[in-house]
Amino acid sequence: MEDDPDQRKNKGTGTVVKSYLYQSDGSLRKDPAVEEYSRALKDDKNLLWVDIEKPDDDDVDILLNIFGLHPLTVEDCLVPNARPKVEQFPNYLFVALQAVTLNQPEEEDEEEEVEAVEVDVCIGRNFVLTVHADPIKGIKLNQDRVEKNSHIMTKGSDFLFHSITDAIVDYYFPIIDKLEDKIEDIEDDLFGEADDETLNKLYTLKKNMMFLRRSVGPLRDVINILLRGDFDQISTGTHIYFRDIYDHLVRINDLIGTNREIITGALDAYAKISTNKLNEIMKILTIICTIMMPLTLITGIYGMNFKFMPEIGWKYGYLFVWGLMVIIIIGMLVFFKRRKWLS
Numbered sequence: 367m368e369d370d371p372d373q374r375k376n377k378g379t380g381t382v383v384k385s386y387l388y389q390s391d392g393s394l395r396k397d398p399a400v401e402e403y404s405r406a407l408k409d410d411k412n413l414l415w416v417d418i419e420k421p422d423d424d425d426v427d428i429l430l431n432i433f434g435l436h437p438l439t440v441e442d443c444l445v446p447n448a449r450p451k452v453e454q455f456p457n458y459l460f461v462a463l464q465a466v467t468l469n470q471p472e473e474e475d476e477e478e479e480v481e482a483v484e485v486d487v488c489i490g491r492n493f494v495l496t497v498h499a500d501p502i503k504g505i506k507l508n509q510d511r512v513e514k515n516s517h518i519m520t521k522g523s524d525f526l527f528h529s530i531t532d533a534i535v536d537y538y539f540p541i542i543d544k545l546e547d548k549i550e551d552i553e554d555d556l557f558g559e560a561d562d563e564t565l566n567k568l569y570t571l572k573k574n575m576m577f578l579r580r581s582v583g584p585l586r587d588v589i590n591i592l593l594r595g596d597f598d599q600i601s602t603g604t605h606i607y608f609r610d611i612y613d614h615l616v617r618i619n620d621l622i623g624t625n626r627e628i629i630t631g632a633l634d635a636y637a638k639i640s641t642n643k644l645n646e647i648m649k650i651l652t653i654i655c656t657i658m659m660p661l662t663l664i665t666g667i668y669g670m671n672f673k674f675m676p677e678i679g680w681k682y683g684y685l686f687v688w689g690l691m692v693i694i695i696i697g698m699l700v701f702f703k704r705r706k707w708l709s
Contacts, residue, residue, distance in 0.1 A: 382419040386512050388519040403432045413519050414493040421497050443497040446484035450584040452591045458490040459599040464581050465502050465534045477570040480577045489527045489599045504533030524600045528607045535611055538618045575626045586615040
């Protein structure tokens with residue numbers, strides 16, 4: 367494989383373009399010059415994969431004039447806001463996918479949240495074009511495979527597209543596994559030191575699971591459409607591979623549904639535990655009030671106006687009573703705090 371010494375970066379922008387050219391003679395070239403794209407596309411036995419990260423207006427010429435993309439496709443690539451979909455064009459198939467990742471919170475006490483990154487893929491008879499705004503692990507994995515002389519570029523553009531899609535879908539599993547570990551930790555906390563932080567973690571997990579479910583549903587619909595066999599760019603022999611991806615998405619959807627039920631159950635358990643704690647607090651306070659009621663009644667009737675009271679003639683009696691009241695208040699606050707009645 368011939369290596370271009372430097373990975374191309376558009377001047378003045380953050381755009382990164384990586385490309386691989388599998389030639390009809392069986393050789394593989396990394397990062398051929400942009401000027402060679404058109405010449406390479408003229409040979410149907412070649413396969414060109416161009417990956418554009420952080421595209422901008424400077425890339426419009428490549429998309430429009432070299433690959434012949436429709437202006438609407440170019441708009442989808444430059445402004446990633448499309449729901450996963452499939453669109454057929456005369457010389458290529460446009461597929462919008464959705465990869466997911468866990469963000470890294472800026473604050474230590476913040477929880478990780480699932481984020482989606484759109485991946486736009488154009489599949490032609492001898493090219494694959496991938497466009498995305500942020501790094502994608504599934505893309506990087508396939509780039510590493512190609513650089514290690516994997517066979518994925520020798521089987522045509524549809525197989526390369528399958529490999530990219532399969533890697534994107536497979537990265538849902540480690541994210542779900544990580545969220546499941548968090549759920550198990552929270553379940554241990556529920557019957558230990560559950561507090562408002564536990565509740566916030568549960569709501570964040572529920573939000574993440576709902577986000578994953580909204581991502582998986584449309585993605586599964588896209589794969590189902592590709593399985594119908596309506597597109598020339600997807601050969602019949604590749605359908606079995608996409609069926610495997612569909613099975614993975616079904617499994618992912620089942621895992622998400624199971625975890626959502628666990629989180630819902632944990633929220634119900636948290637509500638019941640909180641109610642039980644509140645009932646316990648009310649019971650103890652009721653006992654204290656019940657004990658104090660007859661004492662208050664007696665002192666209220668007599669007014670503590672007895673002739674022979676040692677404290678009446680005491681010089682520091684007034685200050686002593688104030689000090690006693692302050693000590694009682696502080697003691698009660700400490701007691702409530704240790705019982706975790708005060709947040």
